[in-house]
Amino acid sequence: MTAPGANLKINGERLWDSLMEMAKIGPGIAGGNNRQTLTDADGEGRHLFQDWCTAAGCTMGVDKMGNMFARREGTDPDALPVYVGSHLDTQPTGGKYDGVLGVLGGLEILRTMNDLGIKTKHPIVVTNWTNEEGTRYAPAMLASGVFAGMHELDWAYDRKDAEGKKFGDELKRIGWLGDEDVGARKMHAFFELHIEQGPILEAEGVDIGVVTHGQGLWWLEVTLTGKDAHTGSTPMNMRVNAGLGMARITEAVHEIAMGHQPNAVGAVGQANVYPNSRNVIPGKAVFTIDIRSPEVTKLTSMRDMIEHAAAQIARDLGLGIKIEPVGHFDPVTFDEGCVTAVRNAAERLGYSHRNIVSGAGHDACWINRIAPTSMVMCPCVDGLSHNEAEEISPEWAAKGADVLFHAVVETARIVTE
Ligand code: HGY
Ligand code: MN
Numbered sequence: 001m002t003a004p005g006a007n008l009k010i011n012g013e014r015l016w017d018s019l020m021e022m023a024k025i026g027p028g029i030a031g032g033n034n035r036q037t038l039t040d041a042d043g044e045g046r047h048l049f050q051d052w053c054t055a056a057g058c059t060m061g062v063d064k065m066g067n068m069f070a071r072r073e074g075t076d077p078d079a080l081p082v083y084v085g086s087h088l089d090t091q092p093t094g095g096k097y098d099g100v101l102g103v104l105g106g107l108e109i110l111r112t113m114n115d116l117g118i119k120t121k122h123p124i125v126v127t128n129w130t131n132e133e134g135t136r137y138a139p140a141m142l143a144s145g146v147f148a149g150m151h152e153l154d155w156a157y158d159r160k161d162a163e164g165k166k167f168g169d170e171l172k173r174i175g176w177l178g179d180e181d182v183g184a185r186k187m188h189a190f191f192e193l194h195i196e197q198g199p200i201l202e203a204e205g206v207d208i209g210v211v212t213h214g215q216g217l218w219w220l221e222v223t224l225t226g227k228d229a230h231t232g233s234t235p236m237n238m239r240v241n242a243g244l245g246m247a248r249i250t251e252a253v254h255e256i257a258m259g260h261q262p263n264a265v266g267a268v269g270q271a272n273v274y275p276n277s278r279n280v281i282p283g284k285a286v287f288t289i290d291i292r293s294p295e296v297t298k299l300t301s302m303r304d305m306i307e308h309a310a311a312q313i314a315r316d317l318g319l320g321i322k323i324e325p326v327g328h329f330d331p332v333t334f335d336e337g338c339v340t341a342v343r344n345a346a347e348r349l350g351y352s353h354r355n356i357v358s359g360a361g362h363d364a365c366w367i368n369r370i371a372p373t374s375m376v377m378c379p380c381v382d383g384l385s386h387n388e389a390e391e392i393s394p395e396w397a398a399k400g401a402d403v404l405f406h407a408v409v410e411t412a413r414i415v416t417e
């Protein structure tokens with residue numbers, strides 16, 4: 001395959017301007033973004049992305065999960081396209097780059113190809129996957145999961161947010177329910193550019209993460225049932241305190257993850273006590289445990305130990321307990337050919353690089369099950385993400401997009417005549 005010349009680079013300034021433009025939609029309260037999936041802000045961001053893709057000469061397809069596919073034709077219309085993309089939805093206190101860099105980095109590739117008159121044999125399709133974050137609707141990577149055949153469409157449509165609004169209803173409400181069957185599209189390969197969301201690349205002064213693997217994950221939703229009672233007049237030995245149970249299980253999750261070091265993490269991020277009144281002992285607690293490891297044995301061992309510890313804590317406190325898995329994927333090994341394309345691109349461009357395991361989950365983790373897939377990572381300041389203070393430099397963004405550009409265009413086979 002003809003590789004692009006080392007001097008071929010994307011337009012970093014244009015990419016940065018597009019990132020800043022998109023960041024104006026669904027602003028947070030501290031400089032980041034709150035553009036949660038299927039909100040009006042998500043709809044607005046989709047329209048901006050669609051307008052940019054149309055201006056770049058793409059045709060846009062949308063499927064029944066709202067996944068967006070902006071296609072640039074190749075010289076062989078029958079060749080399977082090379083897909084490149086990520087997600088535009090954000091956490092409630094999200095940053096400007098998580099996911100967005102991968103979608104707009106993909107668009108920047110097409111814009112650069114237009115500028116340079118580059119043609120490829122395979123079409124190239126830039127993708128925005130719906131609900132990658134899993135914050136409003138669990139699980140994370142919901143729409144890429146349906147696309148990869150991991151979830152049924154109707155099950156996804158029935159997912160409810162904290163206000164009881166269904167995914168399918170909200171997708172229709174914002175006007176992004178497409179007509180394509182989910183997963184009907186076949187891919188030659190898929191590439192995703194993403195910020196690292198961890199401290200390694202910045203700490204080592206390395207520009208590019210060549211992502212070889214991704215951590216596996218369990219999300220376990222726990223419901224504890226106790227008894228509402230007065231916080232003042234109820235003797236301590238008569239209390240059935242669901243809030244206390246949640247606190248002890250949260251501590252147990254941390255201790256069990258610490259007991260599986262290295263390469264294991266665990267926390268409780270989402271937690272609600274009911275009735276959540278200052279002078280009522282919580283009769284109910286609902287919270288989600290997030291545990292991850294690149295090693296299946298550690299992931300399984302942590303889950304087993306947590307479920308045993310939680311059952312014992314519930315018994316000790318006289319609580320009812322229900323544990324429901326609401327998200328899971330095994331550790332991921334990305335495609336060797338695609339990983340090599342990323343590594344060769346970094347080499348050709350003269351960018352420092354190192355192999356890295358993704359700590360976060362990504363749509364690429366599901367797509368890797370149905371097409372050759374790999375990821376490119378760039379550093380982020382202090383490794384911080386899922387925080388409005390998330391920051392990267394324009395240079396990091398540009399270098400990551402350069403590597404993505406080379407890997408995608410090489411895989412799509414440049415046509416020189
Ligand atoms: O949870 C994750 O790793 C991703 O941010 N959805
Ligand atoms: Mn992301």
Ligand code: MN
Binds near residue numbers: 386
């Ligand atoms: Mn995220």
